[in-house]
Amino acid sequence: MEFRLIDRIRDRTALAREDVRLGIGDDAAVLAVPPGQELAVAIDTLVEGVHFPRGTAPRDIGWKALAVNLSDLAAMGATPAWALLALTLPHGDAAIVDGLADGFAQLAREHGVALVGGDTTRGPFCLSVAVHGFVPPGQAMTRGGARAGDAVFVTGSLGSAAGGLQLVQGRVPFDPGDEAHRTLRERLDRPTPRVRAGVAVRAHASACIDVSDGLLADLGHICAASGVGAEVDPAALPLSTALPGVFGLEVARELALTGGDDYELCFTVPTASIDAMQAALAAVGAHATRIGAIVEGQGVHLTGGAPLAAVRRGWDHFGA
Numbered sequence: 075m076e077f078r079l080i081d082r083i084r085d086r087t088a089l090a091r092e093d094v095r096l097g098i099g100d101d102a103a104v105l106a107v108p109p110g111q112e113l114a115v116a117i118d119t120l121v122e123g124v125h126f127p128r129g130t131a132p133r134d135i136g137w138k139a140l141a142v143n144l145s146d147l148a149a150m151g152a153t154p155a156w157a158l159l160a161l162t163l164p165h166g167d168a169a170i171v172d173g174l175a176d177g178f179a180q181l182a183r184e185h186g187v188a189l190v191g192g193d194t195t196r197g198p199f200c201l202s203v204a205v206h207g208f209v210p211p212g213q214a215m216t217r218g219g220a221r222a223g224d225a226v227f228v229t230g231s232l233g234s235a236a237g238g239l240q241l242v243q244g245r246v247p248f249d250p251g252d253e254a255h256r257t258l259r260e261r262l263d264r265p266t267p268r269v270r271a272g273v274a275v276r277a278h279a280s281a282c283i284d285v286s287d288g289l290l291a292d293l294g295h296i297c298a299a300s301g302v303g304a305e306v307d308p309a310a311l312p313l314s315t316a317l318p319g320v321f322g323l324e325v326a327r328e329l330a331l332t333g334g335d336d337y338e339l340c341f342t343v344p345t346a347s348i349d350a351m352q353a354a355l356a357a358v359g360a361h362a363t364r365i366g367a368i369v370e371g372q373g374v375h376l377t378g379g380a381p382l383a384a385v386r387r388g389w390d391h392f393g394a
């Protein structure tokens with residue numbers, strides 16, 4: 075089945091790049107890393123029913139498979155260049171392949187990313203995307219550089235994707251006529267990788283991670299890697315207008331703290347660098363909100379000592 079499907083994917087994702095010496099069609103791609111740059115590479119797999127709900131539109135799946143990978147490069151401060159796509163499908167369904175390729179291509183073009191190869195096999199529906207990006211030597215952001223006293227920032231808003239998942243799962247029934255509902259679904263299905271923001275804060279941040287598993291979990295990774303603790307003020311969490319509108323403020327904050335799939339960047343900045351960082355973000359049309367501070371110790375705590383259980387009372391609104 076593979077050849078005609080591969081041709082469809084190649085045609086739909088076509089994007090010319092000087093540094094792609096040989097793209098789809100041979101046994102391997104041949105790529106020219108720009109002199110004086112380091113290569114940042116990442117791979118992520120999306121499995122139907124685990125990483126996207128069954129019945130998600132193929133275009134959204136193709137978009138998301140690339141988005142979650144570009145988000146990993148963004149967290150390193152790398153500029154994306156190339157991608158590989160390993161596709162496993164139960165049937166060689168051209169309409170599904172076209173949808174996947176179109177969604178993938180739409181986001182790839184926004185970032186000038188060339189699809190240079192992959193693999194196509196039959197089996198349970200899943201996709202793996204690998205991405206490659208460039209970063210100046212020694213300048214990649216890591217999870218390990220946060221120091222006590224640094225401020226903690228997050229781009230965009232948190233919790234909306236988790237709100238979208240609640241709607242999919244029917245805790246609050248999805249109403250396609252409700253604009254706020256549609257906004258939250260969109261955040262789940264079509265996350266925006268913060269690529270430009272990652273490059274902009276690279277010179278200023280001491281540590282960075284993308285929020286895929288939830289703020290508490292992912293900021294916890296920065297803390298563990300850096301040997302520090304963090305304090306987060308729940309009242310400072312940036313929320314979309316739609317989220318508290320649909321779920322109420324208490325649940326919205328809970329979702330912002332613990333919900334996954336937002337793909338915002340969470341990063342730490344020495345206080346002396348905050349102004350320069352904000353200016354660099356503004357220059358690329360991005361913004362970030364200060365949500366807390368790095369402290370000595372370990373683990374993530376909420377300001378005022380509010381135990382998470384108190385925040386979790388929000389779930390009562392679902393009758394759970």
Ligand code: ADP
Pocket residue numbers: 076080083097098099100101102103158159160161189190191192193194
């Ligand atoms: P091989 O058997 O030598 O690995 P394949 O038949 O799997 O080659 O793939 C042929 C060409 O098509 C290769 O260049 C491969 O990278 C590319 N390719 C296969 N599947 C995909 C895909 N899903 N997306 C992009 N390129 C693909």
Ligand code: MG
Pocket residue numbers: 100101
């Ligand atoms: Mg071969």
